[in-house]
């Protein structure tokens with residue numbers, strides 16, 4: 160609701176819809192009523208619009224887009240109504256003014272903001288464009304380049320930047336509402352024409368067409384198949400080409416296209432999924448609502464390799480004092496140098512930089528090889544080599560040294576949390592915190608509870624994720640947890656496709672066209688082929704422990720491809736050795752070129768193993784890779800490893816480069832239709848009976864049998880007993 164109050168010459172309209180004052184139909188109705196009342200009341204000389212509880216408004220109520228006609232009809236005309244008022248209207252912006260919230264403020268004649276407020280038009284991030292005339296007013300106010308940047312990226316800008324851009328007239332450090340009322344009183348009687356943005360011309364840019372052409376190329380490159388950025392661009396371009404009313408018509412048309420595109424639905428699903436996973440629960444009944452986190456005043460990171468360096472950087476950025484520990488001085492110095500470099504780069508990106516991060520102060524960041532310095536930390540994150548014996552040795556040591564309440568976290572990618580916990584005297588305080596590389600950049604934190612992990616430990620890890628500005632997703636303990644477990648069949652299919660006739664560049668192209676940031680082979684070259692090789696050797700799948708006489712392409716009666724092992728045996732570890740699935744310009748190079756050596760190697764391999772080369776089309780590549788990954792997702796749900804499909808989707812979007820506009824793998828499956836996913840898996844499974852990853856999961860079959868219910872109902876078809884946890 161909005162609330163109307165009139166105590167003086169300035170009427171106050173307060174947008175009120177906790178927690179973020181989203182503009183629902185009810186809010187819009189009272190806003191409209193308030194404006195009309197103020198207009199009709201001769202004692203009212205000016206109007207001030209503000210929000211409730213220190214927030215202006217987060218924009219249109221996203222849940223209302225399921226009834227677009229009613230919402231769509233309402234907001235644009237109300238913004239026009241504000242602008243056309245004969246009495247000055249001032250927006251008092253506190254907290255956030257986003258999307259439709261900022262569009263309301265743009266309709267006002269004056270905008271005053273608190274110094275800590277943030278503003279933006281983030282519609283593009285939920286698959287839309289600003290649909291309440293924002294694409295036409297913003298360029299008129301701050302110019303085309305700045306408006307285009309804000310609208311096509313959806314970024315939030317701080318009030319200080321908004322002031323520099325001319326988006327707000329004033330910023331204040333004290334009471335914004337009082338300042339806005341003062342401003343409203345001051346401007347009573349002043350001409351409003353120059354304050355009406357719809358009447359202003361769009362400021363000229365030298366060679367506008369060339370500027371726009373170049374901007375479009377950039378927008379398209381960054382969009383990777385997502386429609387909204389390009390349509391946002393088109394709406395802004397309309398502002399440069401047509402009068403205001405015409406531009407508004409174009410904006411509405413484009414908004415309608417996006418609303419019915421399916422991508423908007425996927426992105427809005429992803430928005431709410433990310434928030435839903437914060438309300439974690441485990442099959443044993445522990446949950447976010449009853450568990451309280453412990454404070455983390457001081458932390459420690461063990462191992463300063465690839466992951467440890469990023470984790471330390473993340474903790475420093477979150478202002479958590481910490482100790483960083485290595486096994487010896489040589490590795491410590493190497494790690495320290497790398498961490499300092501990362502922190503310097505991060506500081507350069509931040510306003511206030513190095514002073515804010517304060518990483519030169521040993522009270523904030525201390526490097527050591529001495530485990531004794533870990534006595535008083537509240538939380539330890541272990542990031543040493545992926546080796547069970549080493550991890551157990553470290554955890555045993557930690558349980559002897561660390562204070563009783565300290566939480567012991569492991570960054571293992573796949574190992575058994577319970578086995579690691581068994582080396583300690585406090586298994587209830589052992590938990591997996593699986594960061595993704597680069598750890599200071601990637602948003603995902605997979606949080607893995609073991610058999611004995613306490614609800615407090617889970618709550619503390621979730622709180623840590625929040626402090627690090629990451630998305631924490633709580634999952635159960637199994638080999639590879641959720642993300643990597645679903646990744647195994649996907650990568651396996653990609654390699655099988657090479658055996659059967661495809662090439663790395665063909666497979667990568669199909670998956671990158673689908674929207675993945677990077678295809679499986681380029682990803683494998685980036686991560687290093689040796690990582691998986693070591694793990695397969697540890698599992699006895701290759702290397703000296705492989706029993707003599709094991710068939711080259713079979714393990715435990717299932718199909719196995721030795722191709723990645725053979726590449727490693729040739730010293731082809733990917734980017735680090737300048738050779739892997741592709742060729743690179745130098746060791747550590749980033750430019751992947753298809754490698755004739757590899758093509759030749761693949762043909763010889765097929766000849767050796769009597770594999771008939773066949774042409775594999777894009778559809779088969781996509782379906783075998785994606786549907787096997789999705790199939791594993793259904794198995795994970797059935798086992799109770801994750802509490803819902805949203806968890807899997809949030810993991811894939813934030814940790815594995817899954818295109819957000821496709822909503823995550825499980826949402827994607829729901830859009831393809833489960834009967835189709837099942838039919839395809841059945842077809843591929845019949846063709847490859849020795850590949851368990853293609854055998855449809857029982858849960859998928861059940862969902863199809865009960866009539867392909869909507870995603871939000873899937874979990875209701877699982878019986879309690881099916882959970883293996």
Ligand SMILES: CCCCCCCCCCCCC[C@H](O)CC(=O)SCCNC(=O)CCNC(=O)[C@H](O)C(C)(C)COP(=O)(O)OP(=O)(O)OC[C@H]1O[C@@H](n2cnc3c(N)ncnc32)[C@H](O)[C@@H]1OP(=O)(O)O
Pocket residue numbers: 178179181217218219220221222227228230231232234235255257258259260262281282285287288289290291293410411412414415431434435
């Ligand atoms: C026939 C005619 C048709 C023609 C059509 C033509 C024209 C149509 C015109 C339509 C009008 C368009 C208007 C406008 O341009 C469109 C919009 O405004 S879309 C919304 C844009 N805003 C956003 O995307 C902001 C989203 N929110 C956030 O980024 C964050 O929530 C936040 C505001 C920065 C706050 O962050 P936090 O403090 O971390 O808090 P949470 O994120 O956890 O949020 C708390 C709680 O609030 C819920 N929520 C947040 N924003 C919204 C919202 N806009 N609508 C609904 N709900 C929202 C969030 O989900 C949390 O709740 P929970 O999920 O946990 O229950």
Ligand SMILES: NC(=O)c1ccc[n+]([C@@H]2O[C@H](COP(=O)([O-])OP(=O)(O)OC[C@H]3O[C@@H](n4cnc5c(N)ncnc54)[C@H](O)[C@@H]3O)[C@@H](O)[C@H]2O)c1
Pocket residue numbers: 461462463464465466467484485486487490494542543544545546549553570571572573593594595596686
């Ligand atoms: N690299 C990735 O992409 C990635 C992603 C997620 C998780 N992980 C996991 O993170 C962990 C670390 O991986 P990484 O890639 O950073 O490895 P890495 O080889 O780059 O670094 C490991 C570091 O641990 C140090 N170390 C070894 N023994 C130690 C000891 N006893 N005490 C202190 N330090 C010791 C080593 O000196 C080395 O610097 C592994 O469990 C891995 O599976 C890796």
